[in-house]
Amino acid sequence: MRIAVDAFGGDNAPEEIVKGAVSAAKTLSDEIILVGDEAKLKILLEKEDVRAGKISIRHASEVIQTGEPPVESIRKKKDSSLVVSLNMVKNGEADAVVSAGNTGSYLAGAFRYVGRMKGIMRPALTAVMPTVTNPCVILDVGANADCRPQHLVQFAHMGAIYAQQVLQIEKPRVALLNIGAEEEKGNSLTKETHALLKEEELNFIGNIEPRDVPYGMADVIVCDGFTGNVVIKLIEGTAGALFKMLKGVFYKNLSTKLAAAVLKPGLKTVKAKMDYSEYGGVPLLGLNGVVFKAHGSSDAKAFCNAVCAASEYLKTGVNDKIRATLAVAATECEEEE
Amino acid sequence: MRIAVDAFGGDNAPEEIVKGAVSAAKTLSDEIILVGDEAKLKILLEKEDVRAGKISIRHASEVIQTGEPPVESIRKKKDSSLVVSLNMVKNGEADAVVSAGNTGSYLAGAFRYVGRMKGIMRPALTAVMPTVTNPCVILDVGANADCRPQHLVQFAHMGAIYAQQVLQIEKPRVALLNIGAEEEKGNSLTKETHALLKEEELNFIGNIEPRDVPYGMADVIVCDGFTGNVVIKLIEGTAGALFKMLKGVFYKNLSTKLAAAVLKPGLKTVKAKMDYSEYGGVPLLGLNGVVFKAHGSSDAKAFCNAVCAASEYLKTGVNDKIRATLAVAATECEEEE
Numbered sequence: 001m002r003i004a005v006d007a008f009g010g011d012n013a014p015e016e017i018v019k020g021a022v023s024a025a026k027t028l029s030d031e032i033i034l035v036g037d038e039a040k041l042k043i044l045l046e047k048e049d050v051r052a053g054k055i056s057i058r059h060a061s062e063v064i065q066t067g068e069p070p071v072e073s074i075r076k077k078k079d080s081s082l083v084v085s086l087n088m089v090k091n092g093e094a095d096a097v098v099s100a101g102n103t104g105s106y107l108a109g110a111f112r113y114v115g116r117m118k119g120i121m122r123p124a125l126t127a128v129m130p131t132v133t134n135p136c137v138i139l140d141v142g143a144n145a146d147c148r149p150q151h152l153v154q155f156a157h158m159g160a161i162y163a164q165q166v167l168q169i170e171k172p173r174v175a176l177l178n179i180g181a182e183e184e185k186g187n188s189l190t191k192e193t194h195a196l197l198k199e200e201e202l203n204f205i206g207n208i209e210p211r212d213v214p215y216g217m218a219d220v221i222v223c224d225g226f227t228g229n230v231v232i233k234l235i236e237g238t239a240g241a242l243f244k245m246l247k248g249v250f251y252k253n254l255s256t257k258l259a260a261a262v263l264k265p266g267l268k269t270v271k272a273k274m275d276y277s278e279y280g281g282v283p284l285l286g287l288n289g290v291v292f293k294a295h296g297s298s299d300a301k302a303f304c305n306a307v308c309a310a311s312e313y314l315k316t317g318v319n320d321k322i323r324a325t326l327a328v329a330a331t332e333c334e335e336e337e
Numbered sequence: 338m339r340i341a342v343d344a345f346g347g348d349n350a351p352e353e354i355v356k357g358a359v360s361a362a363k364t365l366s367d368e369i370i371l372v373g374d375e376a377k378l379k380i381l382l383e384k385e386d387v388r389a390g391k392i393s394i395r396h397a398s399e400v401i402q403t404g405e406p407p408v409e410s411i412r413k414k415k416d417s418s419l420v421v422s423l424n425m426v427k428n429g430e431a432d433a434v435v436s437a438g439n440t441g442s443y444l445a446g447a448f449r450y451v452g453r454m455k456g457i458m459r460p461a462l463t464a465v466m467p468t469v470t471n472p473c474v475i476l477d478v479g480a481n482a483d484c485r486p487q488h489l490v491q492f493a494h495m496g497a498i499y500a501q502q503v504l505q506i507e508k509p510r511v512a513l514l515n516i517g518a519e520e521e522k523g524n525s526l527t528k529e530t531h532a533l534l535k536e537e538e539l540n541f542i543g544n545i546e547p548r549d550v551p552y553g554m555a556d557v558i559v560c561d562g563f564t565g566n567v568v569i570k571l572i573e574g575t576a577g578a579l580f581k582m583l584k585g586v587f588y589k590n591l592s593t594k595l596a597a598a599v600l601k602p603g604l605k606t607v608k609a610k611m612d613y614s615e616y617g618g619v620p621l622l623g624l625n626g627v628v629f630k631a632h633g634s635s636d637a638k639a640f641c642n643a644v645c646a647a648s649e650y651l652k653t654g655v656n657d658k659i660r661a662t663l664a665v666a667a668t669e670c671e672e673e674e
Contacts, residue, residue, distance in 0.1 A: 211574030237548030249603030266586030
């Protein structure tokens with residue numbers, strides 16, 4: 001398979017992106033196509049140990065920066081690394097695309113160039129979250145800040161398919177993120193969504209309260225993109241803050257330093273479990289193609305994991321299964337952008 | 338001052354509530370009035386070391402259970418410990434009320450019996466959150482699951498007053514919780530709210546991203562009640578999950594146990610910092626009276642802290658200041674329940 005990499009997207013582009021893509025190419029059988037300024041990419045590739053044939057370059061002259069207005073940027077910068085990579089998926093020149101670039105532009109570009117699957121109202125950014133027990137799928141985590149109940153119902157189906165195909169969970173437990181366990185709790189969105197989800201052919205286990213999220217009490221967590229984005233960023237922030245405080249405890253004096261050294265391997269495992277870069281990029285489900293978003297601050301390791309996640313995803317039948325399951329509901333979806 | 342305690346509200350009522358109230362009475366100069374079944378309360382009080390005059394009982398024959406429908410429960414159970422305690426504030430028989438009972442019923446009862454301040458559209462549950470640096474005020478954390486931008490603007494003012502009067506921060510930094518730092522990010526609620534907040538007489542520092550929340554980068558964080566409830570419960574859950582994983586590391590074998598023992602005092606401090614029970618109850622700001630909500634799962638220690646927080650609050654001029662600041666905007670508030 002061929003994976004297009006937006007080499008100029010992200011806080012650490014292009015250096016870390018190229019390094020990460022090269023690392024991925026070493027372990028994968030896929031062809032990696034670096035998209036961006038050819039001259040610059042050639043210089044960067046010369047520093048790397050690249051085996052022949054697995055990495056190629058596709059020239060793109062422009063770069064979309066962080067903070068540029070999404071819709072305007074993708075319209076104006078048709079030859080940007082971001083737009084060119086997306087178009088490669090659209091035109092069949094690549095099977096998947098990975099970018100750590102401007103999220104808004106990437107989403108807008110994915111909707112515009114790769115396009116929604118027939119029947120899908122809103123594609124959803126879908127993260128796999130670490131928990132104390134098993135990882136858990138959560139969506140939407142940022143593609144749709146304002147949602148309607150029908151969108152969340154589709155997220156539930158897409159998330160369940162993802163959990164089945166990628167996490168190998170036969171009958172994933174689907175839960176609605178809500179601020180109370182009881183059906184009548186929540187805001188108008190979650191109340192209406194709860195009523196709809198009960199009627200769906202899903203293993204719907206009801207509401208999940210935020211405090212239970214880190215314990216892996218559901219396999220799929222459904223929420224609007226605003227709330228989902230808050231959840232993943234807050235877990236990241238809270239874990240980071242706690243480790244920072246623990247560091248203060250460990251480095252207090254000589255005896256604490258010695259004690260911390262004994263615990264180090266175990267602590268490292270815990271930290272890795274809570275570290276999103278270990279989990280790589282997140283797919284945008286519901287598109288006519290495989291579109292992965294890597295964290296904006298991705299370093300080489302994180303970006304490598306994102307490319308590997310995209311490669312892994314290509315081997316699963318997620319997109320086909322979503323198409324087969326949700327295309328039947330294709331009637332009501334033409335109303336929206 | 339006199340503090341009414343709903344002795345039959347909460348998962349551990351009445352035993353832990355009574356114990357907590359008695360502990361509080363020992364340190365406070367306030368009079369504590371336990372509200373609930375007199376016979377049962379007398380038996381419980383006999384077991385405690387109570388100094389004369391500081392604790393009294395007010396009989397109430399009914400109990401509102403967890404899960405009872407809010408509006409119906411407070412209408413039907415007029416002689417419940419919850420409704421009677423709220424009415425004591427309304428009638429001037431108590432200066433404040435504290436309950437760990439059914440949140441929905443307590444909020445509905447507070448709105449109905451204690452009533453909103455003139456000018457306040459929506460009272461807000463206001464928590465003080467631990468962070469790596471200084472504690473931070475966050476509201477609303479659960480009273481209003483669906484909000485309009487104007488509500489959030491009032492929350493911002495009430496939160497700023499709270500931070501000034503209770504946390505002694507002269508010019509509190511007020512931030513809007515949002516899924517991006519830029520003004521144009523977010524859902525329709527946060528976008529509109531951002532535009533309004535910029536025009537207010539507040540030290541508005543813009544959006545705060547969820548991952549920065551635990552670092553204390555704002556003194557007041559404003560959000561709708563759904564999101565706020567997600568935030569405090571998710572921080573609690575994430576911290577709990579991490580400590581659970583760390584416990585696994587510490588108890589792995591003899592050497593890790595010994596190492597953990599060295600670090601124990603420091604770890605305890607970190608844990609206490611993240612422990613909500615240390616921070617006691619949360620006030621419902623914007624009411625004609627002092628109404629504190631303790632965590633439903635409060636034990637004696639947590640409930641004692643909630644009563645102490647209410648006592649502390651009574652000494653500050655928060656309610657008067659809110660009344661003085663927000664009563665001017667009294668025109669548009671009669672439209673809503």
